[in-house]
Amino acid sequence: MMKAVLCLVFSLLVLSVSSYSVKRSFDPVIKTATIIETKDITDPDFVIPCPVKPTEETYFLYYELHGEQLVKNTLLTCDEYTPGGTHPTPVPACEEIMAIDGDSSKLSPAHCFCPLKKYDPITVNIQGKYKGNHFKFLQTFENPCIFKCVTKPIEHFVTIGLGLEE
Template identity: 25%
Template structure:
């Protein structure tokens, strides 16, 4: 007996919230006061899912110690530090070219940065566009 995809996606989201203990916030919006000066202090549960939640994968990323299970943790932490913990401010590599294939993927980041809760998600037209826009952060 297999579980419906929505049940699997809901279970993954619930597990992420329980692991991180972050309060919910609006998508594409950061809440709370600005982080402390010069510190890179964050913990995220990052996910990437296919169209209509046909598949989902996720990893935990902890900064500054580049902990968690992210295969490019150090680079992802550096990138998020430059963006002040806001995945929406991450800039990918210039000149990264992608095809116009439409195979949407949704990226999410839930956790905290310098004590500030972060909940962010965005849908990209395909995995290449995600990689071009977010660099190593969602490269897992």
């Protein structure tokens, strides 16, 4: 009995240490994008670098570009019991992506009312796995209003730190 308890405690310790090291490998970076980073984020063939492969069946890596400001190296993990990673709002983000069953084609609202037609693009590049299947979401939005309107059903999932004002 004592051996089983020690084994369980050791297993939990190893699991929490490995989870911690995965999270430490993903320290989000907010910076001015280089020309190469700006080109990469909009390239459909670009693969977001992954310093440590998460063990969860559902995980996402993020790049978000608004003007010259880039937010990168953000991780969201959505396991059954504890959503996590370095995403600023992991619980609602995981709930939102689960609600649309990982299908980004469900993001087409009937009408977006955006009074200002100013061109101020936002590009979102999210890659990973959803329930073990490859997932990719790459889209450039004309401005913050359209970004917020189109992504409303998954607003927590897609927004990782640009602090977009209405």
